[in-house]
Amino acid sequence: MAQRIEKHGLQVDARLADFIDTRALAGTGLKGADFWQSFSDIVHDLAPRNRALLDSRDALQAQIDAWHVARRGQPHDAAAYKAFLEEIGYLLPEGEDFQITTQNVDPEIASIAGPQLVVPITNARYALNAANARWGSLYDCLYGTDAMGSVAPKGGYDRGHGARVVARARVFLDEAFAIKGTSHADARRYHVHDGALLIDDHPLVEPAKFVGYTGNPKAPDSVMLVNHGLHVELVFDRAHPIGSRDQALLADVRLESALTAIMDCEDSVACVDAEDKVQAYGNWLGLMQGTLSEAVSKGGLTFERRLNADRVITGADGAEKVLKGRAVLWIRNVGHLMTNPAILLRDGSEIPEGIMDAMVTTLIALHDLQKTDGLRNSVKGSVYVVKPKMHGPEEVAFANEIFDRVEAALGLPAHTVKLGIMDEERRTSVNLKQCIGAARNRVAFINTGFLDRTGDEIHTSMEAGPFSRKDFIKRKAWIKAYEDRNVDIGLECGLSGKAQIGKGMWAAPDLMAAMLDQKIEHPRSGANTAWVPSPTAATLHAMHYHKEDVFALLARMKVGGRRAHVETLLDIPLASYRKWTQAQIMAEVENNAQGILGYVVRWIDQGVGCSKVPDIHDVGLMEDRATCRISSQHIANWLHHGIVSQEQAMDAIKRMAEVVDRQNAGDPLYQPMAPGFDGIAFQAACDLVFKGRVQPSGYTEPVLHARRLELKASRA
Numbered sequence: 001m002a003q004r005i006e007k008h009g010l011q012v013d014a015r016l017a018d019f020i021d022t023r024a025l026a027g028t029g030l031k032g033a034d035f036w037q038s039f040s041d042i043v044h045d046l047a048p049r050n051r052a053l054l055d056s057r058d059a060l061q062a063q064i065d066a067w068h069v070a071r072r073g074q075p076h077d078a079a080a081y082k083a084f085l086e087e088i089g090y091l092l093p094e095g096e097d098f099q100i101t102t103q104n105v106d107p108e109i110a111s112i113a114g115p116q117l118v119v120p121i122t123n124a125r126y127a128l129n130a131a132n133a134r135w136g137s138l139y140d141c142l143y144g145t146d147a148m149g150s151v152a153p154k155g156g157y158d159r160g161h162g163a164r165v166v167a168r169a170r171v172f173l174d175e176a177f178a179i180k181g182t183s184h185a186d187a188r189r190y191h192v193h194d195g196a197l198l199i200d201d202h203p204l205v206e207p208a209k210f211v212g213y214t215g216n217p218k219a220p221d222s223v224m225l226v227n228h229g230l231h232v233e234l235v236f237d238r239a240h241p242i243g244s245r246d247q248a249l250l251a252d253v254r255l256e257s258a259l260t261a262i263m264d265c266e267d268s269v270a271c272v273d274a275e276d277k278v279q280a281y282g283n284w285l286g287l288m289q290g291t292l293s294e295a296v297s298k299g300g301l302t303f304e305r306r307l308n309a310d311r312v313i314t315g316a317d318g319a320e321k322v323l324k325g326r327a328v329l330w331i332r333n334v335g336h337l338m339t340n341p342a343i344l345l346r347d348g349s350e351i352p353e354g355i356m357d358a359m360v361t362t363l364i365a366l367h368d369l370q371k372t373d374g375l376r377n378s379v380k381g382s383v384y385v386v387k388p389k390m391h392g393p394e395e396v397a398f399a400n401e402i403f404d405r406v407e408a409a410l411g412l413p414a415h416t417v418k419l420g421i422m423d424e425e426r427r428t429s430v431n432l433k434q435c436i437g438a439a440r441n442r443v444a445f446i447n448t449g450f451l452d453r454t455g456d457e458i459h460t461s462m463e464a465g466p467f468s469r470k471d472f473i474k475r476k477a478w479i480k481a482y483e484d485r486n487v488d489i490g491l492e493c494g495l496s497g498k499a500q501i502g503k504g505m506w507a508a509p510d511l512m513a514a515m516l517d518q519k520i521e522h523p524r525s526g527a528n529t530a531w532v533p534s535p536t537a538a539t540l541h542a543m544h545y546h547k548e549d550v551f552a553l554l555a556r557m558k559v560g561g562r563r564a565h566v567e568t569l570l571d572i573p574l575a576s577y578r579k580w581t582q583a584q585i586m587a588e589v590e591n592n593a594q595g596i597l598g599y600v601v602r603w604i605d606q607g608v609g610c611s612k613v614p615d616i617h618d619v620g621l622m623e624d625r626a627t628c629r630i631s632s633q634h635i636a637n638w639l640h641h642g643i644v645s646q647e648q649a650m651d652a653i654k655r656m657a658e659v660v661d662r663q664n665a666g667d668p669l670y671q672p673m674a675p676g677f678d679g680i681a682f683q684a685a686c687d688l689v690f691k692g693r694v695q696p697s698g699y700t701e702p703v704l705h706a707r708r709l710e711l712k713a714s715r716a
Contacts, residue, residue: 002015002273002274002341005017007039007040008033008036008037008039008040009040009345010036010039010040010043010343010344010345010351011343011344012342012343013273013341013342013343015274015275015278016274016277016278016342019278019282020032020035020360020363024285024363024364025363027367028363028366028367028370029370030363030366030410030411035363035410038409039359039409041409042355042402042405042406042409043351043352043355043359044346045405046355046401046402046405047352047355050336050354050355050398051352053336053391053394053395054336054337056394057696057697058696060088060090060427061459061460061697063088063090064085064461064463065462065463067084068461068463068464069463072463072465076464076572076574078570078571082567082570085570090392090427091431091566092392092393092431092434094433094434095433095434095437097492098437098440098493098494099440099494100436100440100494100495101440102415102418102441102443102498102499103415104380104382105380105418105498105499106378106380106382107229108259108324108327108328109328109418109444109445109499110444110497110498111497111551112229112230112259113228113229113523113551114229114230114256114257114258114259114260114529114545115257115258115259115529115531115532115537115541115542115545116258116259116260116261116262116500116529116532117130117133117258117260117261117327117531117533117534117535117538118261118262118264118268118332118505118531118533119261119262119263119610120268120269120609120610121263121264121265121269121280121283121284122269122271122276122279122283123283124283124286124292124293124294125294125296125305127263127283127292128292128293128294128305128307129305130258130263130535131287131307131308131326131329132305132307132308132325132326133257133258133261133327133535133538133539134256134257134258134259134308134326134327135233135254135255135257135308135311135325136254136255136258136535136536136539136542137252137253137254137539138169138172138252138253138254139165139166139242139253140252140536141536141540142165142169143161143162143165144536145510145513145536146510146512147512147513147516147540148164148165148168149513157241166246166250167185169253170183170184171185172253172543173232175546176227176546177204177209177225177227177232178204178205178206179199179202179204179205180203181202184199187199187248188200188247189248190220190223190236190248190250191217191218191219191220192210192213192217192223192316195316195318196210196316197210197213197223197225197316209225210223210224210225211224211225211226211231211313211315211316211321212224212313212314212315213313214312214313214314219236220236221236221237222234222236223236224313227546228545228549228550230255230256230259230542230545230546231256231323232253232254232255232256232546233254233255234250234252234253235250235251235253235254236249236250237249255539255542255543257535257539257541258532258538259328259529260327260329260384260500260529261327261328261329261330262330262331262332262386263283263329263330263331263332264332265280265284265331265333265361266333266334266335266388266389266625267332267388267452267609267610267626268609268610268624268625269610270607270608270609270704270708271340271609272340272705272708272712273340273341273342273709273712274340274342276607277342277360281360281361284361284364285364285367287307287329288364288366288368288377289367289368290307290374290375292306293306307325307375308325308326309325309375310322310324310325310326310375311323311324311325326377328377329377329384330385330420330445331361331365331383331384331385331386332385332386332387332420333354333357333358333361333385333386333388334353334357334388334389335354335387335389336352336354336390336395336398337389337697337699337701338352338353338354338701338702339352339353340353340356341709342356343356354387354399354402355402358385358399358402358403361385362383362385362403362406362407362410362417363410365383366410366412368383369381369412369416381416382416382417382444383417384417384418384444384445385403385419386419386420387399387419387420387421387422388424388452389422389424389425389452389697389699390422390428391425391428392425392427392428392431392434392435393434393435394438396419396428396436396438396439397439399439400419400438400439400442403417403419403442414441415441417442418443418445420446420500421436421439421443421445422446422447422449422452423435423446423447423449423453424447424448424453424456424626425456425697426453426456426460427460429482429485429486429569430569432446432489433489433492433493436489436490436493436495437493440493443493443499444498444499444500445502446490446499446500446501446502447486447500447502447503447504447527447529447531448482448483448486448502448504449504449505449626450474450479450504451504451626451629452629452630453482454473454479454630455626455633455698456697456698457478457573458630458633458634458636458637459633459693459698461572461574462637462693462698463640464574465572465574465575466574466637466638466641467573467574467575467634467637467638468574468575468576469580469584469588470588470591470592470630470631470634476571477571478568478569478570478571478572478573479573481564481565481569482564482569483503484562484563484564485562485564485565485566486501487525487526488557488561488562488563488564491526491554492562496528496551496554496555496558497551500528500529501527501554502527502531503525503527503531504530504531505531505532505533506519506530506533506541507533507621507622508619508620508622509534509536509612509622511619512536512537512540515532515537515540516540516543519532519541519544520544520548522544523544523545523547523548523550523553524553526550526553526554526557527550528550528554578643585638585644586648586652588634588638589648589649589652590616590652590656591615591616592631592634592635593631593649593653593656593685593689594659594660595615595621595623595628595631596628596632596635596685596688596689597656597660597673597682597685598611598613598614598615598623598660598663598664599611599613599627599628600681600684600685600688600704601664601671601673601681601682601685603681603684603704603708604684604704604707604708604711605670605671605679605680605711606669610622610624611623614663616656616659618663625699625700625701628688629698629700632688632689632692633692633698635689635692636689636693636698637693639689639690639693640693649689649690650686653686654674654677657673657682657685658674660673661673661674680710680711680714681707681711684704684707684708687703687707688700688703691703
């Protein structure tokens with residue numbers, strides 16, 4: 001049993017109480033007694049409201065289930081379905097037009113388009129890497145991946161592959177920073193004269209793209225350029241192995257890459273108790289204080305990784321110019337569903353984890369807000385919180401109220417906390433304008449997330465019939481309507497220039513050539529940010545934002561009106577052609593089962609919330625709770641409608657457990673699931689499938705948290 005300390009009616013795990021009292025509150029100027037009293041008041045006032053909103057979710061779902069059951073075997077009547085959703089209050093009137101009034105938003109969020117990283121906050125090394133991914137070497141990213149179609153030969157540095165990298169980088173420079181009368185490929189000298197950049201005495205076609213330099217203007221150490229708001233640094237070094245062989249002494253091309261990063265307390269972590277939450281909050285504190293560090297071993301050397309400093313250059317006008325050295329950080333709180341045993345309320349119930357996150361992560365952000373120099377996160381004095389898994393405008397309004405209360409308790413100006421609304425649940429998608437309106441004074445981010453959105457789509461329409469195979473779900477009309485409508489409504493509500501309109505994750509971190517080919521569609525769709533799985537991917541994806549002027553595109557799109565309407569969004573992606581062979585059915589089930597098992601076994605046994613999991617074809621894919629949600633809901637749907645039997649599904653799960661065991665044979669921490677199939681992790685995977693239909697909104701968290709706590713208790 002955890003030792004607890006009473007704090008104004010809250011029974012707080014001693015580890016969390018000590019963290020807040022001795023670390024989080026220290027230096028903020030807040031008194032501990034006042035903080036805990038306010039915290040207790042907020043939680044005890046709002047926890048019943050939190051529960052009522054979840055009950056409302058369940059009641060609406062029960063009505064939708066009953067509607068579909070009553071019409072089973074009949075052709076789907078889209079008009080009647082829409083009318084029914086309006087009647088029960090699921091689909092709401094849009095109301096008057098409005099513009100968001102969010103203020104004091106940092107330019108990386110408001111007015112510059114670029115990549116966004118998402119990383120588990122519990123891993124300090126990943127968190128530091130993401131924060132420092134503001135700048136990345138294009139040479140390294142091209143050389144070390146398959147971005148140019150093939151990987152470098154194994155062994156030492158391959159000059160042939162390196163020459164291809166240099167040539168490809170020069171092509172990029174020509175596209176983004178054209179020179180009058182010559183090419184970067186032919187350049188021999190870069191120098192600054194009378195505030196202008198000259199390349200072999202040729203000026204840039206657009207001279208204003210020159211920002212500044214370091215070193216001697218006649219032979220700079222580096223030259224800074226800018227295109228579409230994103231900076232590119234040319235690094236010159238005659239002593240460098242690359243620069244020494246380059247006719248212009250160009251040693252590297254460094255791109256401004258991850259403008260923003262989301263430090264995740266939700267889908268990519270496994271935080272189930274006070275011990276885990278202290279680790280998450282502690283890393284967030286280190287980031288906000290600028291003190292987070294991690295010992296890293298690489299190439300036989302161990303060094304301390306810390307946050308990068310800002311970059312200082314001489315501007316084109318001769319004055320000193322400072323460029324941000326780190327991504328601007330969001331913190332993703334958990335949604336409204338889960339509770340956590342880290343704090344118990346007066347009635348003995350667990351605290352709603354989302355309320356705890358709101359209070360504690362905002363408290364920690366005070367350490368950044370109170371800075372006037374040094375390693376600052378927000379120079380505009382804002383705190384950026386992504387709030388996931390909200391269902392409709394009532395839940396967004398509730399989140400807004402939580403932060404109203406938190407700001408008042410911590411002595412912050414109203415709307416200091418900026419809110420990111422994740423458009424990943426169907427009731428939010430169909431009511432997106434109303435959701436934005438419910439937090440119009442603090443919205444600074446909306447995005448789409450296909451996986452969670454699909455998981456919710458399956459669960460919401462579970463009784464409507466069997467769903468298509470996953471690859472075919474992506475081809476249905478609703479998904480394009482979802483993606484387009486998100487951007488269109490964001491524009492209508494005035495987000496462009498004030499907030500991010502984002503798109504989802506590239507899930508294959510090793511397939512960078514494919515990413516370069518496909519992910520340009522995100523900026524072309526009007527997204528001024530999109531998620532990437534690594535700093536390397538951020539640098540490569542940044543090239544897309546040099547090709548596409550997203551804000552110019554958004555200005556054109558704004559006058560075009562909506563490209564999709566709610567009727568298409570409500571088109572349920574059921575299987576229209578069901579003459580599947582048994583082999584096709586089992587291949588789909590096995591693919592889902594393998595992904596679930598590969599993810600869950602690390603979540604439960606090792607507390608790893610986000611993994612690069614080999615799929616059934618041994619292609620490494622990023623898996624988190626969103627991917628697990630769609631896979632488990634998909635099998636649950638097919639079980640419910642008799643596409644596959646429980647016996648067939650269990651046989652497939654056991655076969656895939658053996659596959660996952662083989663794929664993890666080299667991991668010394670891995671605990672095999674076969675041949676006993678009786679471990680807690682295997683049981684968790686089975687729960688997600690065979691109890692998937694009754695999980696709230698199809699979420700994986702209740703099962704995963706319960707099983708992880710069970711495992712931790714067994715080891716205590």
